[in-house]
Amino acid sequence: MEYYQGLINSLARGQVAPVYLFYGEEEYLKEKAVAKFKEHLLPQAADFNLDVLDGEETELTTVVSLAENLPFMAERRLVIVKNAPWFKGKAKGSADQSSGEDKSAGKEGPLLNYLNQPAPTTCLIFVTGDSVDRRKKLFKAVESAGKAIDFKALKANEMAAWVTNQVKARGKKIDAMAVRALVEANGKLGLLNLANEVEKLITYVGEAKDISLTDVQQVGVTNLEQNIFTVVDEAVSGNTAQAITGIKELLALKEQPVKILAMLARQFRLAIQVEALVRTGCPEREVAGKLGLHDFVVRKALAQARKSSTAKLEWALERLAAMDAEIKKGQQDFLPAIANTLIRLSQK
The missing domain is CATH 1.20.272.10 (Zinc Finger, Delta Prime; domain 3)
Known part of the structure; x- marks a missing residue:
């Protein structure tokens, strides 16, 4: 989870890159990161300086055009492109992969040009759940101009610490065996699933301050x-x-x-x-x-x-x-x- 905490710490210090690529399988942390950027960069005038796009339905020329716009009554604009498809690699064994890269480069050209000199008043965030090809020109251009962050699935001990902290933030304590059972039963599905299970537990115990293994067994989804x-x-x-x-x-x-x-x-x-x-x-x-x-x-x-x-x-x-x-x-x-x-x- 260090990659996420490092990102949030940089944001808190005001260190904001002009472009980011959020990829990997941990969807919950990606959503949280995007929310933190909205909260930090757009405390006011958000409606005028925020664009949220679906990459599957948007041309790169549109993305670049919006990124080049100047902010209105604020220091920055925020452009978020979800389901960004341009960083995926070719399937193994596909014919003439180098030719495929050359063909896609034409469509990616406007963004490659933009990344050579990105607008300093815009933060452009690409989000994808797909695996990416780190060899692609576009990926390297994002790394050069900003940051590409792999939102990896957390290890069991990281998920356990996360659960404990979430429960503590709600004014309660959870037994170590209860945490382990919760993570073992639901951890493979990621933090979003664990967050739902934690919420169910909080509701179940009501005014009680402690969450036990029995509570997890009574409420949790044992897969x-x-x-x-x-x-x-x-x-x-x-x-x-x-x-x-x-x-x-x-x-x-x-x-x-x-x-x-x-x-x-x-x-x-x-x-x-x-x-x-x-x-x-x-x-x-x-x-x-x-x-x-x-x-x-x-x-x-x-x-x-x-x-x-x-x-x-x-x-x-x-x-x-x-x-x-x-x-x-x-x-x-x-x-x-x-x-x-x-x-x-x-x-x-």
Whole structure:
């Protein structure tokens, strides 16, 4: 979250670049950053000095024209372009990528020219959720004239700190175990989802000053993945009855057997992959990056692998694949089949 705090600190010091590109997957922080710029740059006369555009429906010539306008009774103008499509790279394997760059350069020409000498009285912000191609001339031009900021998904500890601070700002305290449960269940969906869950918790506890793990369990949305984590945890710990209860709860929530099997297989596969990487010398802190996962997902998978053995995990994975085929052929019913598998796993 350092990238966001650094941006806000610079804004508070009055250090405003003429152009920004906000990209990456953390949408909540992007929205907050844009709101902070509006608040700081346009305390008055906002209606006259603010333009908000949709990049999918706007020509770059229009963007440049608005950026070149002078502010009215204020020091700066603010031009915000959402869904900016001009920074995306070509798909891998697409024919003649260099030619594609040359063709797009014609359309991007007005903006490239503007960025050579941007208006000092305008702050131009491009916002995109798409991945960007840092090799493109337009991206490099924005970096040269201003700042391109990657709004990366936060790590689990950063999300936990964020939740704690949000609750504190509302005059309440939240238990560390409650924070962990909230982040594990909802963190993969980003801060916007966590913000909604925090708001629900605040409303739920009412006048109470403390938020407990029980409160989170009562109010929070426990997603399929978190339930699968729990089932596998119980299974590798030898708590077969609890694991089967977890499966029944998923069925009660109308989750489809084929989806449950797929998620169980994914979790066992992750545990095997994580354990193999660590066993071959990969530092634990680098495993998440190699597999493209959140830190807490890797920690959970590694803990599950260490409670079991590679042989047991591989057996479970093979059995789930066989069960999937048997169920689809009508040779077995899901619940007795998965219960039998969990029992046999505990005996391995």
